[in-house]
Amino acid sequence: MSLKRFRKERIKKQLFSKNRFVILNEETFEEIFSLKLTLMNVFLVATLGAFLIIFVTTYIIAFTPLKEYIPGYSSSKLKKEATHLALKSDSLTAILHQNEIYLASIRKALTGDVDFVKLNKDSIQPVITDFDAQQLNPSKEELELRKKVDLEDKYNLFEKAKSKVNIVLFAPVQGPITEKYNAKEKHFAVDIALAKNTPIKAIANGTVIFADWTPTNGNVIILRHNEEFLSVYKHCETLVISQGDVVRTGEVIGIAGSSGSQSTGIHLHFELWKNGYPIDPTKFMEFD
Numbered sequence: 001m002s003l004k005r006f007r008k009e010r011i012k013k014q015l016f017s018k019n020r021f022v023i024l025n026e027e028t029f030e031e032i033f034s035l036k037l038t039l040m041n042v043f044l045v046a047t048l049g050a051f052l053i054i055f056v057t058t059y060i061i062a063f064t065p066l067k068e069y070i071p072g073y074s075s076s077k078l079k080k081e082a083t084h085l086a087l088k089s090d091s092l093t094a095i096l097h098q099n100e101i102y103l104a105s106i107r108k109a110l111t112g113d114v115d116f117v118k119l120n121k122d123s124i125q126p127v128i129t130d131f132d133a134q135q136l137n138p139s140k141e142e143l144e145l146r147k148k149v150d151l152e153d154k155y156n157l158f159e160k161a162k163s164k165v166n167i168v169l170f171a172p173v174q175g176p177i178t179e180k181y182n183a184k185e186k187h188f189a190v191d192i193a194l195a196k197n198t199p200i201k202a203i204a205n206g207t208v209i210f211a212d213w214t215p216t217n218g219n220v221i222i223l224r225h226n227e228e229f230l231s232v233y234k235h236c237e238t239l240v241i242s243q244g245d246v247v248r249t250g251e252v253i254g255i256a257g258s259s260g261s262q263s264t265g266i267h268l269h270f271e272l273w274k275n276g277y278p279i280d281p282t283k284f285m286e287f288d
Contacts, residue, residue: 177193
């Protein structure tokens with residue numbers, strides 16, 4: 001026990017015994033600077049200095065732009081560029097998906113390999129035939145909302161009528177229909193008998209996305225219109241437009257005649273598509 005006490009007293013004496021730190025002139029041995037200190041003072045100063053260095057280094061790394069020069073840390077410029085590229089890649093992915101759907105619609109328009117969908121003259125959306133009759137019964141909240149709307153509209157004398165039609169379609173030609181639209185037999189078009197050299201016109205404003213000769217349908221024209229409409233004109237004798245042209249409503253795009261690929265006389269094979277589905281053109285325009 002006395003030995004442990006002796007050691008403690010010895011360590012304590014070494015830590016707190018005063019020493020002098022002296023700087024002398026080497027030639028004259030003149031005292032330039034002196035300082036009284038103990039080992040405990042040296043230890044405390046060294047510890048505080050180490051903590052101060054760690055604090056300053058941590059602050060620089062965490063809160064100043066100097067951390068960008070430390071290997072392993074990304075710069076703010078790189079982060080901005082990475083964010084910009086991520087947003088751009090998302091946009092390109094969405095555009096690529098839309099183009100794939102668009103090309104699939106064109107492929108269906110050329111091959112006729114589509115699923116039949118029922119459409120009516122009042123709507124271009126597919127008619128849903130499978131539904132639950134119970135879903136048609138209005139709820140209590142819906143009935144209260146209807147009463148509220150009826151009361152608001154009852155005294156609204158200045159409401160202006162707005163057109164619900166965003167696009168108007170005109171017949172490309174006038175003539176008797178020799179073969180009607182028949183989805184069951186995969187005839188997704190109407191055939192209109194025409195005289196030779198009859199001009200074929202665009203049904204609406206649009207862009208020419210295809211205009212060339214095909215082995216099965218002769219000269220074919222495909223126009224893209226607003227509201228995701230596609231119009232297809234087959235068995236043309238002459239094309240007066242080319243791919244990429246912008247056409248106006250009623251503008252002549254081709255001439256009817258013998259295209260070298262038909263055996264039923266001079267006629268126009270006209271198709272109308274919406275969102276990748278064929279539509280009966282007679283529900284939207286008159287040919288006779």
